[in-house]
Amino acid sequence: NVIIVTPGHPGPDRKSLPPALTAPYLAALAAPYADALAICDLGVAPFDFNVPTPEVAMFTTTMAQFDQVYAIAKVLKERGSCIIFGGPHATLAYDFDPRIKEIADCVVLGEGERAVPAALTDYLNGNLQSTYSMPVDSLDGVPFSRLDLLDSRKYSSTTVVIGTRGCANNCTYCSIKDMYGQKYLKRPVDEVIAEIEYQTSRPGLGWLDRKLVEFWDDNPACDLDWFHELLEKLIPMKKWWLSQMCLNIADNPETVKLMRASGCKGIFVGIESVSEATLKSQKKETINSIDNYTRQAETLLKNRINIIGAMMYGFDQDTEESLFVQTPEILEKIGITLLQSHVVTPYPHSDYYRLLDKENRLITKETKYYNGYTIVHKPKHIHPAVLQKEFIKSRKKFYSLPSILKRMLKHHWSKIPEFLFWNAMFYKPNYESIQGVDIRQWLKKLEGA
Template structure:
């Protein structure tokens, strides 16, 4: 949807309108000098349609974001200018060029952006008034190189950190009580994370974020996280099959340690949400039952399930394409939840989709909710209502909405 990343600050004489289609429809006849869109792969076809509507009306459209960086030649056909990679520097360059009516077709920032002195989020542009009081980031990228992940391609495995005092200042600037750190791996640098959590303590807010399982071994880190207001950590477990993890270049995840790590995180009053992917080459139909059994026994409060999706530009996509196993190049099907876009090895496409749907309905069944949440009281006051909302949503609409 048309938007400008909040950290790409235009000159003060520019007026910005942010469109959130969850709250309002796009008015294609609105007056605008420029439309900027950032998007990921599943939205690509839809975004190209949006861009065509604005360009048809003589309004130039520029594009950036993950899909553009992964497939710039494709995106360039649908935009007046594109941004490859990070854009803190090239965005300012483009705006100057645009005002002088001499902008280029392609802007590529080949060096990592500095994360120092970034402007704070434009809170006046926020539309939603939901459970979160603010969304921000402290770090960018991830040092790992998982085969299926686009981050390693986009950021060249570079992990960078904003100055702690600047993060704390922005954190404290939100009026709301609940903050979401939209980081890919917040605790990749344990010493930095500890310093950050110490700086967050005085604000007495609640927060959640994503990190690798390494964070779950460190008592000092977890104690500081809890003291600073951490209520939930998202862990990318990905699979309960060690061979699947090893072959996906994520062997640093050790399935034998999962129980201990989750139990330790719970002991600090922090709930756990996990990310699980189905469809690795080593997965057969038994993976679905094994996953549910583990999640219930471990008392995981929430989970996000996806089917393996080979995003273009990733090592996984290249391997599956070389093996002739990519089934479609319709990017709208690369959603991870409704469509299987490659040929699995040890089950059919139909079996993968059926198993994925079964896991969702089983995990958020009343029986499973009772089993899981009885294992730990961490965050029970809000994880129980959340689980029940998923239960009723799946009863009404199914797991694919």
Template sequence: MRKMMLINPHPPGRHGEESITVIVQMPLNLAYIAALTPGDWEFDVIDENMELAIDDNGELTFEPVDMVCITSVTYQVSRAYKIAEACRKKGMAVVMGGIHASVVPEEASKYVDAIFIGEAETLWPQVIKDFENGELKKKYNGGLPGLSEMKHVFPNRELLKKKYDYKFSSIVTTKGCPNYCDFCSVPTFQGKKYRERPFEDVLDEMEATDYKGLMFAEDNFYGHSKNSANRAKALFRGMIERGVKKDWLGFTALNISKDAEVLDLMAKSGNFGFLCGIESTNEAVLEKMNKTTNLRIGADNYYDSVQKIHDHGLVVWGSIVLGADGDDKDSFKRMTDFVLQNNIDVLTFGINCPFPKTALYDRLDSEKRIFRKNYPEDWKYYDTAHVVHRLVDMTLENFIDGMQYMYDNLYAGDNLRLRFRKSLNTIGSTTHGKRNAMFGFRVGSDWIQVFEQVLENLRKLYDSGDYYQDWYKSSAVTVPSDKGVAV
């Protein structure tokens, strides 16, 4: 029997979304690979959030297998390449997929035997057939198949649960995004077409898994049109009618607040609330980001939007971007005031990050402002927890001081508990409202360690002097273009 190792790499010691214990979830893409693999294979998995695939000396921690499959987003990829190198030294075939390999295939192909671009639902069985016949190709492109293809196979959650006993899983209901926010890689990776999975298929998968906690694994479960909204309502209505009892969380935009019917269905179907990209309260910043949805709502209407969501007992998990062009040293106080005045239940953030092949990367690169360009090693900094480009409307010292101000006034001391009490008073009049407020508090409590590590990263950057280096006068590697020529 052939053996396959599935690996989710992780830089040791990093804290991020994976550190939010209340929703620690399995890497669903690896569960799909196990389910899509035909024939007689034995599987094992290493999630480096739980245990390491290589030790401090770069030596493997597991016995050789026939094939190693590694997934990777950008900040994981330098670690993934080291794992791949160790595996290939032992004679194992290594296949890499995920966002980074799909977006920068020219680079990834140098470190593995085969790369997989796009989505695996239709093409993965061919990869296995080629491997078994000794004909593994260097590159495969699964494209962006319709989500009706997911009806034919459900991810093998049991394999991963048996190994690590994850408390939460995710489920796919849509993919792609027609918007083009300048910092976002979703349209590049999943396409600009908003693809919807038949809601009956989603319900069937929900019924087939014993996972009670589910994260909807997409950027906007509500969608971008009336038809999409009706499909979302049909899904939630189906959960209620079938008695599918799940504690679920998802991502959407604040414009959902205008639809009282969907908010009611969400609450009745077990929803905690949702994460939405507030990004900024400065409309000039939103315009530069091309954050059109938020511009249509208008920052002045955020309070009413949040209140309508709270009226249904749901928490608002706001995500913001810090350090975008247009942000100045006073923006941190303005955002802190906004969070407190608008009763944002959960606040998490990312430092503005130019992910490869995004409009933001192209612009900052053309302006010669990126100072972390020693690729692939420097990809580890592209995690929204580090500054990788020079700021224009404030100094690095301003940025550090502003971040400290937000931490002191939103998280430190009794501030997090005071915010929790406010949430409890706002949405806690019902049983599910109390549960949801506690969920928000637990997320915020785990985010403290993330915030503290970001502050540590910033201070290390300040002390290193790297922020002031001009990498455009060095011989550092740059992101290859689609034609393989450095840009």
């Protein structure tokens, strides 16, 4: 009897997002070793302690959500469950957060394709080890995720698949390379297509789940030959799809043409900053160019591809002028469809965290605040309380009616209903509902920092 617990997304948009793929994927890896298998997504429902105690409880979690996961794991361990941890926090903070070793019978460090079957085999043989670190060098033949274990009614959509893992870029702030190493893995295209066919034909799906596919990839366009093959095979399927990639994909006309023809509805792009100094400090100046933002966005929008732009606030090179005057002006000018904004979050494994700790610029080390929405450090040029307040205001300004109207004019007339629908889904972020954090109390602490 195995249960897989995932904490869901901590931020204000969590009800508008698809499920994280991690738990359904882990379920597929665990299925051959389980008589009964279930998923608990804490983002859509609380843990039910009235169900029979699972023999094995597997938890995946990020740093900010570990308090929530730890509390559940502690109860289940007292009831006799074997506790297995994995995911970003267990991997990157294994030597930093003593609670991981305290509560877990076993920790999977890094990738799970080989480690999860090995751990469950050893458990069944009475020989479970304390840690498993088993990197993979291929995604050939990976199992189809157990999306059928999710209640599709509780998500905006549920058809999520993986095509690639990793990213060829080396941005300073990114933790992908720390999780997986500096590598880029690709599934055989035919296996990706087969899973899309399977997942979109599951019994009981609604229309959107059969039509829309979301790729749980960091950057599927790193290998354009592979990406083009995928797009060409998607065309006759007549699906819609979303994924994450770099804005400079717009510089390849053949790729953009294939993206449009294959049903791309939008891409999530890391714009990150409108400051050249910030981009250079994060080793992103060769990927992003402020001078090219408008042209690249126009190319994608002209081809009816929506842009979900990601911005980060609180780098040491940032100023109030660059963040809260120049940034909204440029975002409106280029006309991105949606905004996903986060604050810089220094994770314990990183050189940046160690630097901030050495310079006494960390405001707290309490894990629940490391969620991407609450300021946990003192930037060089902006007071943290000012940054927190203006960060919230900037999001509200982006989804204000004047901003929506300005950005709408950049979109093809046929896409305006879709543009308005997407903005309606995200226009009212509730920053006071970030999991485990009272933002008003946190602001009081920041004012004294």
